[in-house]
Amino acid sequence: MTQSFNYTILEEAISWIESGQQVALATVVQTWGSSPFQIGSKMIINEKGKFLGSVSGGCVETSVITECLELIKNKNSFKKIDFKVSNENAWDVGLACGGEMTVFIEQIN
Amino acid sequence: MKIETLKQIIKKNSLNEQFAIITNLSNGSSEIFKIGSSLSKNFINFKNEIENYYNLKKSGIINNTEIFIENYFKPVEVIIVGAVHITQYLIEFLKNLNFDITVIDPREYFVTKQKFQNIKIISKWPEEVFKKIRTDSNTALITLTHDPKIDEPALKHALKKKFFYIGALGSKKTHKNRCKRLKEDGFNNKEIGSIHGPIGLDIGGKSAPEIALSIVAQLVSERNKTIKFNIE
Numbered sequence: 001m002t003q004s005f006n007y008t009i010l011e012e013a014i015s016w017i018e019s020g021q022q023v024a025l026a027t028v029v030q031t032w033g034s035s036p037f038q039i040g041s042k043m044i045i046n047e048k049g050k051f052l053g054s055v056s057g058g059c060v061e062t063s064v065i066t067e068c069l070e071l072i073k074n075k076n077s078f079k080k081i082d083f084k085v086s087n088e089n090a091w092d093v094g095l096a097c098g099g100e101m102t103v104f105i106e107q108i109n
Numbered sequence: 110m111k112i113e114t115l116k117q118i119i120k121k122n123s124l125n126e127q128f129a130i131i132t133n134l135s136n137g138s139s140e141i142f143k144i145g146s147s148l149s150k151n152f153i154n155f156k157n158e159i160e161n162y163y164n165l166k167k168s169g170i171i172n173n174t175e176i177f178i179e180n181y182f183k184p185v186e187v188i189i190v191g192a193v194h195i196t197q198y199l200i201e202f203l204k205n206l207n208f209d210i211t212v213i214d215p216r217e218y219f220v221t222k223q224k225f226q227n228i229k230i231i232s233k234w235p236e237e238v239f240k241k242i243r244t245d246s247n248t249a250l251i252t253l254t255h256d257p258k259i260d261e262p263a264l265k266h267a268l269k270k271k272f273f274y275i276g277a278l279g280s281k282k283t284h285k286n287r288c289k290r291l292k293e294d295g296f297n298n299k300e301i302g303s304i305h306g307p308i309g310l311d312i313g314g315k316s317a318p319e320i321a322l323s324i325v326a327q328l329v330s331e332r333n334k335t336i337k338f339n340i341e
Contacts, residue, residue, distance in 0.1 A: 007122050010119060013115060025110060027179070029169070039179070108110050108115065
């Protein structure tokens with residue numbers, strides 16, 4: 001659906017790139033169960049780890065940022081990441097809400 | 110995604126028309142789609158499925174494919190009659206909830222640009238305004254002047270056009286009298302009953318921001334009931 005705040009994020013992405021920063025865009029492309037964020041939720045990350053927007057209620061942001069930094073560093077163009085229900089071995093990336101989601105990250109160029 | 114695609118998205122948004130961003134998750138390519146526009150080789154095999162999701166305004170990964178579609182469409186339009194104190198708080202809430210806002214108030218001294226920055230504000234009588242703007246069952250009306258000669262022409266228009274939400278500020282007594290006048294004007298009980306009056310959910314508030322919050326809560330609840338967003 002249309003989310004006016006998505007535009008703010010996308011406009012900001014353009015201005016980051018035009019000021020010479022490298023930018024990755026993360027988008028929620030699929031959700032199952034009680035995942036709190038809608039399909040289409042977005043976050044942008046620059047090469048220094050500065051970010052704007054959000055893809056979950058804070059559950060997977062750290063992991064998405066790390067993946068985006070890797071993506072930028074290795075000059076890869078995209079990656080699809082699945083986040084599953086949390087378990088005791090995956091404290092840092094688990095979704096405490098019990099949902100599952102897929103996030104697509106891509107470099108903007 | 111290419112920066113050119115991003116710029117196109119921003120441009121399309123300012124035109125306020127429906128479009129979709131389609132992404133091939135297996136090769137990372139993405140482009141903007143509209144009905145009638147041609148698809149590149151990355152997407153052409155999925156033309157029917159893409160059109161289907163587009164027409165349903167449905168976003169997500171298309172079944173059994175690696176194609177992600179995200180639909181962008183015109184937000185719900187809210188028309189507020191009365192540039193009063195509550196209106197300022199209403200606008201603050203509505204801005205974050207993805208509504209398009211228009212404020213109408215024929216009383217020029219109420220309409221100051223400083224109070225309503227970046228908002229469409231029209232200092233004319235509602236009946237004049239409704240002759241010029243397009244409204245339908247995707248439109249909401251909030252009347253706040255509680256002056257019958259300003260509010261009621263707007264209410265009548267909204268009832269005729271079957272707005273999905275109609276709310277009118279005023280006490281129970283004011284509302285009762287308003288309903289009586291609408292009945293005399295030929296509206297039936299069902300139509301009159303569709304007006305939320307006194308406006309807003311009962312959260313026990315008295316201050317302007319509390320009233321604005323109660324109106325917004327009611328409006329969002331009605332939007333979620335009646336407007337199909339197909340977000341899954």
